[in-house]
Amino acid sequence: MTAPGLSQSRLLGSLPKEERERLERVSAVVELRQGDVLVSRGAPIEAAYFPLTAVTSSVVELPEGRTIEVGLMGGEGFVGLSLVHGTKRSSSTVIVQVPGSAVKIGSDDFIREVVAADGSLKLFLSRYADAFFELSTQVTACNGSHADEQRLARWLLLVQDRVWSNDFPLAPEFIGSMLGVHLGRSIAALTALKSAGAITYDYVAVHVLDRDRLLGASCRCYQSMVTTLDEVFRPHSAA
Ligand SMILES: [Zn+2]
Numbered sequence: 001m002t003a004p005g006l007s008q009s010r011l012l013g014s015l016p017k018e019e020r021e022r023l024e025r026v027s028a029v030v031e032l033r034q035g036d037v038l039v040s041r042g043a044p045i046e047a048a049y050f051p052l053t054a055v056t057s058s059v060v061e062l063p064e065g066r067t068i069e070v071g072l073m074g075g076e077g078f079v080g081l082s083l084v085h086g087t088k089r090s091s092s093t094v095i096v097q098v099p100g101s102a103v104k105i106g107s108d109d110f111i112r113e114v115v116a117a118d119g120s121l122k123l124f125l126s127r128y129a130d131a132f133f134e135l136s137t138q139v140t141a142c143n144g145s146h147a148d149e150q151r152l153a154r155w156l157l158l159v160q161d162r163v164w165s166n167d168f169p170l171a172p173e174f175i176g177s178m179l180g181v182h183l184g185r186s187i188a189a190l191t192a193l194k195s196a197g198a199i200t201y202d203y204v205a206v207h208v209l210d211r212d213r214l215l216g217a218s219c220r221c222y223q224s225m226v227t228t229l230d231e232v233f234r235p236h237s238a239a
Helices: 017-024 081-085 107-116 120-145 148-163 172-179 183-195 211-217 221-233
Strands: 027-032 037-039 047-051 055-061 067-073 093-098 100-106 199-201 206-208
Touching: 017 107, 017 120, 027 047, 047 055, 047 107, 055 148, 055 172, 067 093, 067 120, 067 148, 067 172, 081 107, 081 120, 093 148, 100 107, 107 120, 120 148, 120 221, 148 172, 148 183, 148 206, 148 211, 148 221, 172 183, 183 199, 183 211
Parallel strands: none
Antiparallel strands: 027 100, 037 093, 047 100, 055 067, 055 093, 199 206
16 A cells, blocks of 8 residues: 555645655654544644545534534645744644544744745645635534534535545544534434435444435535635636
8 A cells, every 4th residue: 555645635736846845854644543632722733734534623612511613624724724824823623533644744844844935835725724714604604503414414525525435433422522412413413314325324433325315415515615625726817
């Protein structure tokens, strides 16, 4: 099996070769475990992470100690958004949702090689940071207005787009913490999608049986989020 490389990241893969090679000298591919906390709200950011096969989530704490996801990142994004503005303090908490690999670049190296160098990557990252903020607003609106099973379908579609697989190691408790609901509601939403023939699940994983049915069960937020992200990578004229 070939080791994951920088080009598996949609952001890093879109860079000119010279810029990518410069970053390779200051980066390392690391394995991330589910639940790892990559950055904590208000704490210094030690490193930026560009997920390759891992998927990460930006989460906020709700009253009663529960959490809810306000944004998710895979190969199209990166963790450590504040670094783009040269700020080392994180404005959010980011955890690993689906284990896998990521490219890690220390904060000082990132600021020197990306932010100060002011090359193509900084432009992409600034666009991505803006898109991520817009996505977080969309997720918050979705969380507040759509049914659990619609939100679960939307979320599973976004995860599937990033893991390139029909199987995800996601337990119902963990899914509940992403949707901001108790275990009972998480299982009810999973059961609804299972009854619709879209997925099967057990206590450790979800398997997508029929993506079209999952699309049919999702709210329109999924398509709108895909469009927002595609805009980051659309060629922009220099004018
Ligand atoms: Zn929605």
